[in-house]
Amino acid sequence: MSVHDDHHPSAWGPHDWSHGAPHNSWSPFIMSVGIGIFLFSVAGVYRWGEMIDAGSIALVFAGLAIVMFGLAVFWRQDMSFDGSYEPKATGTPFRGIDIRKVSVWIFLMSEMMVFTSLFSTYMRYRFGIESCESVFESGQWVEGTSVTCFEPAGHLIASSWFHIAPGAINTFALIVSSFTVVQALRYAKKVDLDHKVRTKLVTRYLGATTVLAILFLTLKMIEWFIGFPLPEFLAEYNHGDTTIKSLYAEGYLINADSYQHHYYDTAYLADHGHGISHDTELYAMMESGTHSGGQMMANIRVSASTFYVTTGTHGVHVLGGIIGLMYMTFKASRGGYTPENAVSIEYFGLYWHFVDLIWVIVFPFFYLY
Amino acid sequence: MNFIGLMVLTLIEVVAVGFHLPDERIFIFSNYTLMILTVVAIPKFIMIALIFMHLYGEEDSGILTVTALFPSFFIIIMILFIGLTHPEATTGLPAWCRPGTY
Numbered sequence: 001m002s003v004h005d006d007h008h009p010s011a012w013g014p015h016d017w018s019h020g021a022p023h024n025s026w027s028p029f030i031m032s033v034g035i036g037i038f039l040f041s042v043a044g045v046y047r048w049g050e051m052i053d054a055g056s057i058a059l060v061f062a063g064l065a066i067v068m069f070g071l072a073v074f075w076r077q078d079m080s081f082d083g084s085y086e087p088k089a090t091g092t093p094f095r096g097i098d099i100r101k102v103s104v105w106i107f108l109m110s111e112m113m114v115f116t117s118l119f120s121t122y123m124r125y126r127f128g129i130e131s132c133e134s135v136f137e138s139g140q141w142v143e144g145t146s147v148t149c150f151e152p153a154g155h156l157i158a159s160s161w162f163h164i165a166p167g168a169i170n171t172f173a174l175i176v177s178s179f180t181v182v183q184a185l186r187y188a189k190k191v192d193l194d195h196k197v198r199t200k201l202v203t204r205y206l207g208a209t210t211v212l213a214i215l216f217l218t219l220k221m222i223e224w225f226i227g228f229p230l231p232e233f234l235a236e237y238n239h240g241d242t243t244i245k246s247l248y249a250e251g252y253l254i255n256a257d258s259y260q261h262h263y264y265d266t267a268y269l270a271d272h273g274h275g276i277s278h279d280t281e282l283y284a285m286m287e288s289g290t291h292s293g294g295q296m297m298a299n300i301r302v303s304a305s306t307f308y309v310t311t312g313t314h315g316v317h318v319l320g321g322i323i324g325l326m327y328m329t330f331k332a333s334r335g336g337y338t339p340e341n342a343v344s345i346e347y348f349g350l351y352w353h354f355v356d357l358i359w360v361i362v363f364p365f366f367y368l369y
Numbered sequence: 370m371n372f373i374g375l376m377v378l379t380l381i382e383v384v385a386v387g388f389h390l391p392d393e394r395i396f397i398f399s400n401y402t403l404m405i406l407t408v409v410a411i412p413k414f415i416m417i418a419l420i421f422m423h424l425y426g427e428e429d430s431g432i433l434t435v436t437a438l439f440p441s442f443f444i445i446i447m448i449l450f451i452g453l454t455h456p457e458a459t460t461g462l463p464a465w466c467r468p469g470t471y
Contacts, residue, residue: 171382353418
């Protein structure tokens, strides 16, 4: 037994850090159980927007309460950290590297697998199911009967600069927030800085990161559910409409089996001067009188599901980051970061950059293409 | 510098979509927009991983890069052998996996 083991470590915290690193913590186990109960019960509460089991709500809150308790245990342990000890890995191949750093990387790689499965699902369906646009142009549809096709969210989002705006601002917000985390780490690590100045700067940069992360989720909610108004003078660039509709208002929903949009309405296209391309089969069929035109109705459940599940999973990661950032900003405001324990910001930064990294893929392929 | 580079690349992505480029096949891409988005996403991904996530220039960068690349094998399997099994991907899917069957 080494001298560091002789301090009766507590799995509930606070740790006696002056005697070495903590050896155990119930926190991850408690939070895993809480998340498990939450996910298991939340799946039984709603189906297609209707409450199917009110009894599960109690379990949802029980799961959340257990998660909060696990976080409280974690905070109690972490707040006692005086930065005097950072455990190193002793085994090959990570010998000499901070254990926490290796842990974060392994966690991130498991996260990468989660997102890869979502991306590969998206790719399979995107390339495997004929797009609604080509089904419409092929004329292989009859008004009043739903056809199954793939309608990428990007078709709605990338339809105008106004629709792209929330996603584009979010992309810049995430990149700037990655930069502010780097700045927070930089100042926390600076040895030749007065502690008060360091506290102020680290708090400021972590606070800015928090604000940007909240902005990200706010804009996502606007894009999904709320929409936003346009000034009168910009309406002419939006077909005379003074509102940018949310995806919800556009009917882009996971249960949309009879999705209708003016993109797929021959009368609307003719009225608005777009018409139908003369190269299409639909045009030829309408010219020869074998197709009467009208509005195509589509089952877009698969495309909407892949969009919401992937971007929603990313959004949940941002939400997790916000919880972590709020705590870190609070800790920083109390002077909790010094050059000795600044690595904590670095480890959070790894997670946050990963969230940014995923968005680098999600944004172009789910929002723009 | 890395930050500015990322901002510029993101701007290129947004502009590429906003300006409705020709809808013609180019190399393996179905249109110009997809090609630009893919080509721009790669350096963005690398810049964040190498610079922001310190996979370049630090003592432990080598082994951590190997750790980061470890899932690549599984990712390649997922993307190449599951994600891109078209043509006829939907008709080749088992019945329970086809759109409309829930």
